[in-house]
Amino acid sequence: MKKGFLKIVVIVLLAIGLVTSLFPSRIAQASSTKTAYVDITSGKLNVRSGPGTQYKIIGSHKDNTRLTIYSQTKSGWAKIKYNKKNGYVATKYLRFYHTMSRSDAKSITDRAINIQDKIANNKTYTIKQIHQLQSPGYTSAYIDNLLTYDMTSHKKDKKGNKLYEWLATDFPMYRIWGFDWSGKEAPEKPSITYYTKDGAWYLKVYQYDKDDMYTYHQTLYLSKSSEKAAWRIYNYKW
Known part of the structure; x- marks a missing residue:
């Protein structure tokens, strides 16, 4: 009974280790994502193909749209998904909610x-x-x-x-x-x-x-x- 239980535990741990080794980037990415909301006074927020105004506009989002942020650059851009492709929006137009006691x-x-x-x-x-x-x-x-x-x-x-x-x-x-x-x-x-x-x-x-x-x-x-x-x-x- 005990040997069988220990065998199951070992198999589960090995399986977890295998999944982690096969998909480390996805696991890390999921844990580092943030939620943000578009915060603009007028118009729409442009979504660009790269982190900068020199990149092509591939779409836009309305005010108060909820976005999943995958990463942020030091130059003030946030990476998102737009139509299943990578896109970037200016971080200065995003609102990040926090908790306060x-x-x-x-x-x-x-x-x-x-x-x-x-x-x-x-x-x-x-x-x-x-x-x-x-x-x-x-x-x-x-x-x-x-x-x-x-x-x-x-x-x-x-x-x-x-x-x-x-x-x-x-x-x-x-x-x-x-x-x-x-x-x-x-x-x-x-x-x-x-x-x-x-x-x-x-x-x-x-x-x-x-x-x-x-x-x-x-x-x-x-x-x-x-x-x-x-x-x-x-x-x-x-």
């Missing part, structure tokens, strides 16, 4: 949102001061929108610079409410979308809430230019 997303989001509290209520600041206070967690364009839509100026300092303060409103455009990560108040906990594209990192956090009359949606968009850079908010919708 809820605790990490909460930490990143809370840090950026809390920076808004550096602009205290009932205090005034110059444009330069507001940019200095907010730049660790927000892009320059976002801060400009915050000044335009959620802040107001009625005074000037001694040098003639306008002084801004929070606009008194129940419906701010870019002042962020915050998220219920516990899920105790909102119907569901925030959802997390984390991906990389063209060497940059992106994080989207979404949550909805509702009362007797309305359903409220809020989406926060953050990015960073490199792995070691700080996350910054570049858009907010609700």
Whole structure:
């Protein structure tokens, strides 16, 4: 009984070794493939016969098309299959999704949102001061929108610079409410979308809430230019 079982194990191991030796490249290739999605704002993404714009266009893909990536070149091209043939697309137009823990997303989001509290209520600041206070967690364009839509100026300092303060409103455009990560108040906990594209990192956090009359949606968009850079908010919708 034992000898027969050992014989079967030996045969199976030998068979696995034979398959691995006969098809090593295919096994390695399968384990190294990645999934990516086309990310373009208009038109279609060209598929070329080689890794460069000098190669012939052999087809195209629409935005958000799912692709299997077999390899990537240092010059910024990704190898795919198109009509059962090898094709290449520019990597800068591809989005690669990743996973992020809820605790990490909460930490990143809370840090950026809390920076808004550096602009205290009932205090005034110059444009330069507001940019200095907010730049660790927000892009320059976002801060400009915050000044335009959620802040107001009625005074000037001694040098003639306008002084801004929070606009008194129940419906701010870019002042962020915050998220219920516990899920105790909102119907569901925030959802997390984390991906990389063209060497940059992106994080989207979404949550909805509702009362007797309305359903409220809020989406926060953050990015960073490199792995070691700080996350910054570049858009907010609700």
